[in-house]
């Protein structure tokens with residue numbers, strides 16, 4: 190289970206959706222803003238099990254293959270190798 194998710198909430202209506210990636214959240218946010226001219230916020234949330242997962246997703250070893258492209262923490266660009 191991936192404990193990290195992104196909640197998208199509209200300031201101007203009752204819209205509230207949850208996405209597993211920041212990329213998907215951004216799509217929903219842009220779609221709602223462009224179609225309604227509302228202002229939308231997102232919040233990255235993580236439950237306890239998501240904390241260690243987020244650390245792994247951050248690419249601690251620095252190798253691109255270790256980075257999880259689906260993690261909002263490494264979007265839009267994965268960490269560069271320092272070698």
Ligand SMILES: [Zn+2]
Nearest residue numbers: 199201202227
């Ligand atoms: Zn709205």
